[in-house]
Amino acid sequence: MKNSVFILLALALCSSSICAQTESEIRERIVGTWKLVSTEQTMKDGTRRPYPQYGAKGKGFLMYQRDGYMCADLVNAERPKWVDHLHPTTEEQLAMADGTFAYCGRYEIDVKQKQIVHLPEVASDPGYVGSRQIRPYTFENGRLVLSDVEKNDPTVARWKIVWEKLSRFQRARSNKHEGQEGDERAR
Numbered sequence: 001m002k003n004s005v006f007i008l009l010a011l012a013l014c015s016s017s018i019c020a021q022t023e024s025e026i027r028e029r030i031v032g033t034w035k036l037v038s039t040e041q042t043m044k045d046g047t048r049r050p051y052p053q054y055g056a057k058g059k060g061f062l063m064y065q066r067d068g069y070m071c072a073d074l075v076n077a078e079r080p081k082w083v084d085h086l087h088p089t090t091e092e093q094l095a096m097a098d099g100t101f102a103y104c105g106r107y108e109i110d111v112k113q114k115q116i117v118h119l120p121e122v123a124s125d126p127g128y129v130g131s132r133q134i135r136p137y138t139f140e141n142g143r144l145v146l147s148d149v150e151k152n153d154p155t156v157a158r159w160k161i162v163w164e165k166l167s168r169f170q171r172a173r174s175n176k177h178e179g180q181e182g183d184e185r186a187r
Helices: 002-018 024-029 091-099 168-184
Strands: 032-043 059-064 068-075 099-112 116-122 132-139 143-147 158-165
Touching: 024 099, 091 099
Parallel strands: none
Antiparallel strands: 032 059, 032 158, 059 068, 068 099, 099 116, 116 132, 132 143, 143 158
């Protein structure tokens, strides 16, 4: 009996402020570059789908800096490539705009509510500038999961975006690969 009471007391203390992570610990954990793993909307009928604007193969990056600034960029990787990258057609420009979303600005961490609040200063959607984008967060298997109840689309119950942190090695490999593609485009 004494052991059970001790264990319950230890769990209660641990779940309160003693084991809670501080803002600086969360900041240290999120600072860096995160690559998009998946986007998901859970519909009111219980079915799930990737965000339509990014498709099943959406790509993106989320970056947090120690100085309190962040940047997010998500794209539909299946957007049609421009025939002439210097003179895209109107249709190509519209497809790019429909399949791309980006914003940058400051961020705050609310440890008690387990939320990261993005404060966009620039955005591909001008309506985001000056807004407070609340992102409830969890960490699952080393991934950053942002998820919440959908508040704007009545057909969607929840949204979820999963990010995986890139290591220094992965970033170097990605930069090398991106540079090779850029070299080929320039030829």
